[in-house]
Each structure stands twice: as structure tokens, then as C-alpha cells.
Amino acid sequence: MAEREVTWGPRGSHTLIGKEVSRIDGVEKASGAAKYTNDMNQPGTLFARLLTCTHAKAKVTRLNVDKAKAIAGVHTVYLFKDIGENAECNYDGELVAAVAAETADIAEDGVRAIEVAYEVLPHVVDEQDLEAARAAKRLKYDDDGKEVPLVDRTVGDPDKAIADADVVHTGYYGIHTISHMCLEPHGAHCTWDESGDGPKLTARHSTQAVSTTGPQFASQFGLDASDVRVICNYIGGGFGSKFAADIWGWAAAQMSKDTGRPVRLMLDRATELKTPGTRPSGFANVTVAATKDGKITAWKSHHWGTNGPQGGTIDGNQMPYVFDPPNKHVVSQGIATDCGPNRAWRAPNHPQLCAITDTALTDLAAKLNMSPVDLYKANLDQLDDTAKENSKLYAAELDRAAELMEWEKKWHAHGKGGNGPVKRGLGVALHRWGGQSVKCSSEVRIFADGGAQASIGSQDLGTGTRTVIAMVLAETCGLPLEKVKARLGSNEYVYGNPSGGSITVGSVTGATRRAALEATGILFDKVAEKYKVDAKTLSLGDEAVWSDKKKVCSWKDACRLIGPEPITATGPSPVADGLTSKLVGGVQMADVSVDTETGVIRINRMVAVQDCGLVINEKTAKSQVYGGLIMGIAYATNEERIMDNNSGRYINADMETYKLPRIGDIGELIVEFYQPDSEYNRGVVGLGEPPVISTGAAIANAVANATGVRVPVLPMTPKRVLDALAQA
Amino acid sequence: MRDQDHPVGSHSGFNRRDFLKGSGAAVAATAIATGEAEAQAKTKANVVPARAVDIKLKINGKNETLKLEPRTTLLDALRNWLNLTGCKEVCDTTNCGACTVQVNGKALYACSVLAIECEGKEIKTVEALRSGDKVDEVISGFVKHDAMQCGFCTPGFVVATRTLLDKNPKATRKEIDAGLGGNICRCGTYDGIAACAMEISKGGA
Numbered sequence: 020m021a022e023r024e025v026t027w028g029p030r031g032s033h034t035l036i037g038k039e040v041s042r043i044d045g046v047e048k049a050s051g052a053a054k055y056t057n058d059m060n061q062p063g064t065l066f067a068r069l070l071t072c073t074h075a076k077a078k079v080t081r082l083n084v085d086k087a088k089a090i091a092g093v094h095t096v097y098l099f100k101d102i103g104e105n106a107e108c109n110y111d112g113e114l115v116a117a118v119a120a121e122t123a124d125i126a127e128d129g130v131r132a133i134e135v136a137y138e139v140l141p142h143v144v145d146e147q148d149l150e151a152a153r154a155a156k157r158l159k160y161d162d163d164g165k166e167v168p169l170v171d172r173t174v175g176d177p178d179k180a181i182a183d184a185d186v187v188h189t190g191y192y193g194i195h196t197i198s199h200m201c202l203e204p205h206g207a208h209c210t211w212d213e214s215g216d217g218p219k220l221t222a223r224h225s226t227q228a229v230s231t232t233g234p235q236f237a238s239q240f241g242l243d244a245s246d247v248r249v250i251c252n253y254i255g256g257g258f259g260s261k262f263a264a265d266i267w268g269w270a271a272a273q274m275s276k277d278t279g280r281p282v283r284l285m286l287d288r289a290t291e292l293k294t295p296g297t298r299p300s301g302f303a304n305v306t307v308a309a310t311k312d313g314k315i316t317a318w319k320s321h322h323w324g325t326n327g328p329q330g331g332t333i334d335g336n337q338m339p340y341v342f343d344p345p346n347k348h349v350v351s352q353g354i355a356t357d358c359g360p361n362r363a364w365r366a367p368n369h370p371q372l373c374a375i376t377d378t379a380l381t382d383l384a385a386k387l388n389m390s391p392v393d394l395y396k397a398n399l400d401q402l403d404d405t406a407k408e409n410s411k412l413y414a415a416e417l418d419r420a421a422e423l424m425e426w427e428k429k430w431h432a433h434g435k436g437g438n439g440p441v442k443r444g445l446g447v448a449l450h451r452w453g454g455q456s457v458k459c460s461s462e463v464r465i466f467a468d469g470g471a472q473a474s475i476g477s478q479d480l481g482t483g484t485r486t487v488i489a490m491v492l493a494e495t496c497g498l499p500l501e502k503v504k505a506r507l508g509s510n511e512y513v514y515g516n517p518s519g520g521s522i523t524v525g526s527v528t529g530a531t532r533r534a535a536l537e538a539t540g541i542l543f544d545k546v547a548e549k550y551k552v553d554a555k556t557l558s559l560g561d562e563a564v565w566s567d568k569k570k571v572c573s574w575k576d577a578c579r580l581i582g583p584e585p586i587t588a589t590g591p592s593p594v595a596d597g598l599t600s601k602l603v604g605g606v607q608m609a610d611v612s613v614d615t616e617t618g619v620i621r622i623n624r625m626v627a628v629q630d631c632g633l634v635i636n637e638k639t640a641k642s643q644v645y646g647g648l649i650m651g652i653a654y655a656t657n658e659e660r661i662m663d664n665n666s667g668r669y670i671n672a673d674m675e676t677y678k679l680p681r682i683g684d685i686g687e688l689i690v691e692f693y694q695p696d697s698e699y700n701r702g703v704v705g706l707g708e709p710p711v712i713s714t715g716a717a718i719a720n721a722v723a724n725a726t727g728v729r730v731p732v733l734p735m736t737p738k739r740v741l742d743a744l745a746q747a
Numbered sequence: 748m749r750d751q752d753h754p755v756g757s758h759s760g761f762n763r764r765d766f767l768k769g770s771g772a773a774v775a776a777t778a779i780a781t782g783e784a785e786a787q788a789k790t791k792a793n794v795v796p797a798r799a800v801d802i803k804l805k806i807n808g809k810n811e812t813l814k815l816e817p818r819t820t821l822l823d824a825l826r827n828w829l830n831l832t833g834c835k836e837v838c839d840t841t842n843c844g845a846c847t848v849q850v851n852g853k854a855l856y857a858c859s860v861l862a863i864e865c866e867g868k869e870i871k872t873v874e875a876l877r878s879g880d881k882v883d884e885v886i887s888g889f890v891k892h893d894a895m896q897c898g899f900c901t902p903g904f905v906v907a908t909r910t911l912l913d914k915n916p917k918a919t920r921k922e923i924d925a926g927l928g929g930n931i932c933r934c935g936t937y938d939g940i941a942a943c944a945m946e947i948s949k950g951g952a
Contacts (some may be wrong), residue, residue: 041890041893043894045889046882046887048895050874051831051832051833051902052833052874052878053898054832058826060826066827092797122827124816169773202837202838202843202845202899202931202932202933203897203899255897255899256899256934257897288837288839339950344918379811454841469799479893479896481898481934483774621888641893642939645935645937645939646934648935649932649937650933650934650935673842674838674843674931675838676841679931680937681912681930682927682928682941683925683932695760
């Protein structure tokens with residue numbers, strides 16, 4: 020077989036890769052034709068509604084569903100909880116029962132007809148008050164009942180370094196819990212059908228893991244993995260929270276099995292916010308010391324927070340973030356709260372670590388009378404093990420971001436943001452991420468009529484997965500984009516990785532490149548034999564096969580040599596072979612105005628300079644960065660879960676009071692990829708998560724620069740801004 | 748401590764939709780009295796509940812007669828009975844705009860009205876903005892500017908943008924921000940949406 024070299028080819032040699040290409044399913048999405056799980060409605064589909072616990076901690080003492088079952092149109096009631104062994108509810112919003120009925124309204128009637136009573140137990144939902152958590156015994160304890168931290172790590176001699184330092188800054192910082200707020204809630208449309216020889220269970224499932232949730236459905240029902248088909252052509256947001264079959268998915272399957280009807284069970288909006296995951300909080304006392312030149316010599320921090328009942332918080336082993344001074348002492352403590360559990364949220368731990376580290380460093384810079392950009396540059400020789408390879412990259416990205424922000428022109432000392440009530444200021448922060456592609460396959464087929472397709476059991480979270488697969492296949496075959504097919508969204512295709520960790524674009528494009536190179540290599544053998552040319556000289560482009568620069572035959576003529584059995588090649592995803600690699604940096608800057616009379620923060624301009632190796636599709640890649648910035652503006656300014664200490668309930672679990680930015684709230688966003696040849700040569704590195712990491716810290720730092728006052732806890736709601744100003 | 752709960756779902760106490768549906772029942776009283784209240788019939792998708800009445804809707808230029816309970820929202824009618832799923836159910840409490848449709852030329856959250864209230868009105872959904880390969884310039888503009896990621900809010904934004912530009916073909920960025928401020932995107936696609944609307948309106952020029 021003619022072996023084609025496994026590379027992306029020289030930079031600049033492509034017709035598609037690296038260009039701004041519109042997503043191939045864009046019209047489907049924008050015109051409403053794309054069908055999501057929540058749109059599934061087969062003949063006979065029953066609609067489910069949920070009864071959820073209305074207490075933070077309680078035991079179900081009575082649960083009578085007879086009246087619900089008696090309602091005309093109600094077909095079945097599924098119990099997640101029951102009196103007796105499984106009676107305990109551990110947070111507001113925990114699922115108790117589901118009712119499936121002919122219509123959603125009748126299902127809701129059924130939920131209302133359920134008689135439920137609880138024994139209400141004492142609760143703790145305060146994630147910020149460490150002393151209260153200590154009094155309530157909600158921390159971690161050893162076997163002797165002694166309080167122990169989750170992390171207690173010392174490097175060097177931080178106390179001595181602090182005593183010897185030219186400048187020492189001490190501050191309090193924090194960031195509250197937020198929800199994923201997927202616009203399409205979690206859920207599944209399940210069809211149980213034991214007739215025929217097809218799969219017994221078809222789960223149309225809103226999932227980030229098409230290839231791996233099937234076995235989770237199967238084991239629950241004693242089926243083989245081959246009995247379960249999972250389909251997800253479109254998913255309305257996941258952000259790290261949709262990897263599992265989940266108990267509600269199992270409930271939909273069970274109710275379908277019980278009724279012989281398809282069942283659609285999607286979480287309602289309030290439950291979507293409360294139940295399927297949150298991003299953990301963290302609050303920290305920080306001491307950071309430096310020489311007068313801004314070299315950080317010591318870091319001490321003690322942070323706490325919650326990730327729900329498990330009693331975790333943000334990862335203490337990664338504190339401080341990116342920068343790694345020679346002396347440090349880090350302590351972390353988790354509070355076990357009666358709040359909903361956590362799940363991975365876009366770049367788990369990183370936005371919170373950044374919001375604590377980079378804020379403290381900006382305050383240190385202010386104390387040194389330095390620009391934080393200069394402070395960062397003074398410390399690029401002491402980065403943590405993950406980030407240290409990126410030291411030169413950060414320097415270049417800081418310079419480029421400063422240019423795009425007009426930093427030099429706009430920069431002023433802290434608190435010099437103007438004389439009027441509206442103050443203006445600048446902030447900066449930076450981040451790192453891994454993004455190494457993982458195991459994933461792609462099956463490429465080339466047919467005798469010239470058709471070419473790639474199929475993968477993958478999913479498109481909105482990053483444009485379908486489009487990058489099609490681009491790589493078309494590029495490799497020398498075809499226009501519209502002449503190839505990219506198929507995903509079913510576990511009947513070859514294995515695709517779950518989409519988490521910013522690994523999908525590298526994994527699917529690497530696998531597709533390999534498969535397409537192999538398939539076209541087989542095609543080259545056939546062309547070489549027929550046209551008496553050396554297969555090694557062949558290449559593809561402009562819908563034709565070329566030998567050196569002479570056209571041998573058209574793509575269609577070449578494919579006619581294939582015969583009835585299509586050429587089929589399956590490419591495994593490469594790891595560190597030049598097609599993909601790992602580790603990205605990224606710098607963000609914010610220019611904000613703060614109204615000191617109302618406490619309202621306005622974004623004037625955000626700049627993001629991001630590297631991610633070789634960019635496959637510049638258009639959809641840019642969208643990821645825009646999206647990161649906007650999600651960052653959200654959690655920096657208004658977005659938070661609000662727990663009521665008295666009732667223990669999540670009191671803003673709706674889209675009116677869970678505040679997200681609207682189109683007029685984002686300011687001017689400038690996005691640029693840092694992509695010199697050295698980046699191209701690294702191959703594809705993941706991008707999805709990094710752009711959301713440093714946005715919060717950059718905005719917080721800009722607010723501090725504008726007003727001269729640190730608003731210590733994110734989100735910086737008008738009340739927190741006014742409180743901080745009042746206390747200053 | 749024992750607590751006898753009012754058996755409600757995740758909503759508690761007063762509920763906007765109960766109110767909406769309550770007023771709907773009153774609106775529908777005449778229809779119930781004269782309609783085939785006990786009718787049981789099968790549509791292509793679902794069994795019609797006992798309290799259903801005939802509701803006549805004009806959707807995308809086509810007359811449809813549905814047998815629905817009077818409390819059925821326009822959103823449920825479109826999505827679950829007519830399979831017009833371009834309008835999405837997201838908040839179901841008139842906050843997010845994902846279910847935006849046009850009723851008599853005005854943008855309306857389909858979750859905010861009952862289907863029965865829309866009798867005699869012209870309803871237009873996002874599906875009307877595409878006919879095969881022919882798509883409205885707002886749809887092609889959204890694709891060009893990549894004004895979508897997961898795509899779940901996108902059709903609602905498309906209808907809101909189309910309606911805004913119908914009403915104000917020379918909308919400025921400020922007017923676009925105000926006109927589209929009733930819609931929420933979680934993935935963060937506002938920049939592309941604004942660029943698309945600005946391009947079509949020529950930035951108010």
C-alpha cells in the first residue's frame with residue numbers, strides 16, 4: 020500500500036485547514052431543523068415531569084402515588100425515593116418521583132397529585148462561613164475525630180521568605196458556586212422495544228459521551244452493551260455536566276419498558292439548575308511576598324469552599340495557579356454542604372484558582388507600584404511544572420494582548436480611574452490548560468461513485484466537531500467541503516472519546532487524518548496500477564489525482580477503480596506524533612467602567628490572545644474564545660447560585676434571577692490566536708476550556724484598578740461592589 | 748420536626764403558568780361547552796386528552812385544527828403536536844426567548860400565551876424562514892458570522908432578529924442590543940449575532 024506520511028503537510032498548503040469555514044450544520048441549527056433530545060417526539064411518546072425534594076435535608080415519611088396514577092392520561096410513576104431505606108434527600112432539588120403521561124400538562128397534574136411528606140432535618144448550606152461549618156462539624160476529620168485539611172502542603176520556608184521580603188501583601192479572595200445552566204436540560208428520550216433484532220433500548224440522550232453511556236444503560240437493566248443504541252445528533256449545552264446515563268436517563272428507560280411507549284424525561288429548568296452539577300466555590304486568605312523588583316518569593320494561602328455533600332472544594336494542589344514561587348504553604352478545607360453536587364464545569368478548578376491567584380498578584384503589583392504585566396514578566400522563570408514550557412509564549416502573548424488593549428496608553432495606577440462617579444480601569448490574568456487528544460477512532464469510507472464519509476461515535480457540543488471532521492476529510496481527499504460527509508452522534512459508529520477536557524477536536528481530526536491518509540493511500544495503489552505511475556508521487560487536490568504537478572485522472576475516475584466494496588480505513592487517534600500535542604497558555608485583559616454610585620460594572624473591551632497549536636477552523640475556534648469571554652463576564656459580574664441559609668433552598672433557580680449577560684452586556688471583544696510557525700508545528704491542541712479561565716480574574720483586576728478597591732468575591736454584583744467601596 | 752408539604756414539583760407556591768392556564772380555562776369556557784369535550788382521537792403523535800377542544804391555528808400560512816386542552820401553551824402546541832421544534836422550551840417562564848415566534852408580525856414568547864388565545868392570528872415560526880435550500884438572510888447571516896454554538900437558543904434569536912429588522916431595517920447597535928435583549932445565549936454567541944444584525948441593517952446607515 021502507498022503509505023502517505025502522517026503529517027498535516029506544510030503550512031500554507033491547505034485549501035481548508037486553518038481557514039475560516041462556516042459550520043456545515045449551521046443552517047440546520049439556525050432554521051430549527053436540527054433535532055435535539057428535547058425535540059424528540061415519536062408516535063406515542065409520553066412526557067415526564069418530576070417531583071423533587073423541597074428541603075436541603077429531609078427524609079421522605081410518606082409517598083403515595085395512587086391519586087397520580089388514577090388521573091386519566093397518566094401511564095406510570097417512577098420512584099427515585101421511597102419511605103424506608105432510600106428515604107433520605109440530601110439537597111433541594113433531589114429527584115423524588117417522575118410521572119409519565121400523554122401530555123406534559125397531565126404529567127404535571129400527576130406530580131401535583133402525589134402525596135409526599137418529609138421529616139425535615141437540620142441543614143448547612145453556607146459555603147463561605149468556615150467557623151459555622153466547623154461548629155456544625157461539616158469539615159474533614161481523621162479517625163480520632165480531629166479536623167484535618169484536604170491539602171496541607173509546604174515547600175521551602177515560606178515564613179522566613181515572608182519575613183525577609185521587601186513587600187508583603189495579604190488579602191481575602193473568593194468565588195461563588197455557579198450552575199452549568201445548559202439551555203437544553205439533562206434528559207433522555209428512551210424507547211424500549213424487544214420486538215425484532217434491533218437494540219432493545221434506544222436512548223436519544225443529551226450527552227457529551229455518545230460512545231460511553233450505552234454500557235451505563237445496559238448494566239442498569241441487565242442488557243449487553245450491544246443492546247443499547249445511544250443517539251445524540253445535537254446537544255444543547257453540556258459544559259462538563261453530561262457524561263453519565265444518570266438516574267433520570269435510567270428512569271426514562273424504565274418507564275418506557277413499563278409502558279411500552281417511548282418516554283421523554285427532561286429536567287425542568289429549576290431542577291436543571293439544582294441537580295445535575297455545579298462548579299465548586301472557594302474562598303481564601305492569601306499572603307504573597309516579593310522582592311522590590313516584583314519577584315515573588317513566597318505564597319501562603321488557606322482556602323475553603325464546597326462542592327456539595329462530598330465536602331470538597333477547589334484543588335489545593337494547584338494553588339497558586341501557573342506561578343510557582345520557591346516557598347509556599349497551601350491549606351485547603353472542604354465543607355460538606357446540603358447543596359446540590361458538583362460536576363466538571365468547563366476547565367474544572369482553573370477559573371477559581373485563577374480568580375484567587377491572579378487577583379492577589381495584581382494587588383501585590385499595586386503595592387509594588389508596578390503594572391501587573393511587568394510583575395508577570397518578572398516571574399516567567401518560575402512557573403509550575405505544567406506551565407513552565409510556556410514561558411516564552413506567555414511573554415509574547417502578554418505583549419500582543421497589551422497592543423490590542425492599548426495597555427500602555429490606558430494604564431494608570433490603582434484607584435486613578437477618574438474623578439467622576441464612573442471609574443475606568445485595566446486588568447490582566449493568564450491561564451494554562453492541557454488539551455492533549457485521547458483515544459478515538461474515525462472510520463473513513465470512499466465509494467466507487469466518488470462519495471467519501473467519515474463517521475465517529477462522537478458528539479458536537481457546539482465547537483463545530485462535525486465541521487472539523489469534514490474539513491480534514493475533504494482536505495485529505497482534495498475535495499470541496501460539500502462533497503464529503505461527516506457523521507457522528509451514534510454509538511453505532513466507531514468509538515469516539517467523551518468530550519471533556521478540550522480533547523475532541525484534536526482526537527477526531529487526528530483520527531480522521533490518519534484514516535483518510537490510509538484510505539487515499541489504498542486509492543493511490545489502484546491509480547498507480549491503472550495509469551502506470553509511481554504511487555509515491557501521487558497527491559490529491561482540486562478533485563483530481565496528481566503525479567508531481569501533472570494531472571493523472573479526476574477524483575471520480577480514480578474512485579471508479581474501487582469496485583463495489585468501498586475503501587474502508589479506521590484511524591486511531593494519534594498521541595504526540597506531530598498531529599496533536601498538549602499544553603496551552605493564554606492571556607486576557609479587561610477594560611471596564613465601574614459606576615461607584617450604582618455598583619454596576621460595564622465591560623468596555625476584552626482582549627483574549629490564545630494559543631492552541633494548529634488551528635483547524637479559525638471561525639469556530641474563535642467562537643470558542645468569544646464564548647469563553649462571555650461566560651467569564653457572566654461569572655465575574657452577576658452569575659451565582661444563591662442558597663438561602665434559613666430554608667436551605669436554591670432560591671434563584673430560574674432564568675430571571677440567575678443572572679446571565681445579555682447581548683448588550685458584553686462590550687467589545689477582541690480575539691486573536693497566537694500562531695507563529697512554532698504553534699503550527701505543534702499540531703492540534705485543545706481549546707474549548709482555556710478561554711473561560713482567566714476572564715473572571717482579569718475583570719476583577721480591572722475593577723480594582725478602576726476604583727482602587729478590591730471587590731474580593733466573584734461575582735461582583737452591584738451590592739458587593741457598593742459594600743466593598745463602603746468598607747474601603 | 749415534621750412537615751406536611753404541599754405536593755408540588757420543583758416549582759413552589761404561586762406559579763405563573765398555573766395563572767396563565769387558569770385564565771386560559773376561562774377563555775376556553777365557551778369552547779368547552781360547545782366543543783367535543785369528550786373526544787378521544789389519535790393524532791400523528793399523541794392521544795388527545797379528554798378535556799380537549801378544537802383549536803384552529805394559522806401557522807406559517809397553513810390552517811391547522813388541533814384537539815388540545817385549553818390550557819395548552821402555544822409552545823407546547825407547536826412543539827409537541829405539530830412537531831415545529833425550532834422554538835425551544837428552555838425557561839418556560841418568559842425570560843429567555845428560546846421559544847420566540849411571530850404572532851401578527853410581533854415577536855412573542857410562545858411559552859407566554861395559550862394556543863387558544865392565538866386563534867385567528869397569524870403565527871410564524873422559524874421554520875417559515877427556510878424553504879429547502881432557500882434560507883432567509885438572517886439564517887445565512889447567522890451561519891456566516893458563526894452566531895451559534897450548541898444552537899439551542901439560535902432559532903429564537905433568528906426569529907427575534909428577523910422581527911427586529913422587519914420593524915427597524917436600519918437598526919443601530921444600540922437598537923439591536925435592546926431589541927435582542929429578551930433572548931439569552933449560554934455558550935456566548937452574542938458577538939456573532941450582533942455582527943450579523945449589523946451587517947443586514949448596514950449598522951443603521
